[in-house]
Amino acid sequence: MTAPFYELDWRTMSQQDLDLGLNNGVAVPASADIVAGWDSRSAELRARYSGHLDLRYGPRERNRIDFLKCTDGAPTLLFIHGGYWQTRAKETFAVFAGGPMxxxxxxxxxxxxxxxxATLDEIVAEIHRGLDFLAAQLPDLGGDPDRIVASGWSAGGHLTSMALSHPSVKAGMAISGIYDLEPIRHSYLNVKLGLDEAVSRRNSPMMQSGGALKPLSLVVGSAELPLLRKQTADFAGHRAKYGLPLTYEEIPGANHFSIMDELMSPTGRITTLVRQLFERS
Structure with a gap:
């Protein structure tokens, strides 16, 4: 009988089992085709809202923001893409603006x-620098600088939790994120990340005492890898322990990729949670 996901301990797993336990591409064989679909539909949406693309917030090539505007004076959802901090790009994820817009x-x-x-410290700093830029530019772009919610998927869920401390962020929507980096540090993913224990600890929300006193919605799919389900459940427990505002739920039947359908759709569960965050903040 397989142990429930919440009883898993990555420290007792073999290297092979740990690596597979974090490998979403292997877990969802159709993932390459799914992402290719995201790419094509995102290109169409970027072409439709092309007025404020690739706004530069820093000196490095990827230090750019696409602002997709649908309403003057409206709030803004900042979306941070995933890819275990080492793959993918913002251009792939424009399609998920459709639900909120x-x-x-x-x-x-x-x-x-x-x-x-870039090191993980540098990546986190870039997100904060981007938020500085976005908050300063929103009045000229036609948005409300006082109503920003951060969101992200996978590694972007982790970066969302790290962005909550930014003064311009009112709330967060973290999807299938990583909140304890120690399993990552001991896995195949660390070849490119190069985490040591100190970097892992200071960038792991689960290892901090407390956290930002702002609403955070945490979601994960019920069909995701057990280690990822545990990451989200454990972080929800961590925030509850410190009395920090949160909602936590599993999306029934969703895997690491299909869960994003719930943000793509105007009636999707994640879109609804985003709307509720704006109402509360």
Missing amino acids: AHGINVALIGYTLAPD
Whole structure:
């Protein structure tokens, strides 16, 4: 009988089992085709909202933000892409602006330098620098600088949790994120990331005492890898322990990729949670 996901201990796993336990591409064989679909639909949406693309917030090539505007004076959802901090790009994820934009929410998609060209400390700093830029530019772009919610998927879920401390961020929507980096440090993923224990600890929300006193919604798919389900459940417990505002739920039947359908759709569960965060903040 397989142990429940919440009883898993990555420290007792073999190297092979740990690596496979974090490998979403192997777990979802159709993932390459799914992402290719995201790419094509995102290109169409970027072409439709091409007025404020690739706004430069820093000196490095990927230090750019796409601002997709649907409504003057509206709040903004900042979306941070995933890829275990070492793959993918903001351009792939524009399609997920469709759900929030259907409700009058502007969406900004942020790029960042990937490992190994940047350390995790540097990646987190870039997200904060991008938020500085976005908050300063929103009045000219036609958005409300006082209503920014950070969001992200996978590694972007981790970066969302790290962005909550930014003064311009009012709330967070973290999807299938990583909140304890120690399993990552001991896995195949660390070849490019180069985490040592100190970097892992200071960038692991699960290892911090407390956290930002701002609403955070945590979601993960019920069909995701057990280690990822445990990451989200454990982080929800961590925030509850410190009395920090949160919601936590599993999306029934969703894997690491299909869960994003719930943000793409105007009636998707994650889109609804995003709307609720704006209502609360």
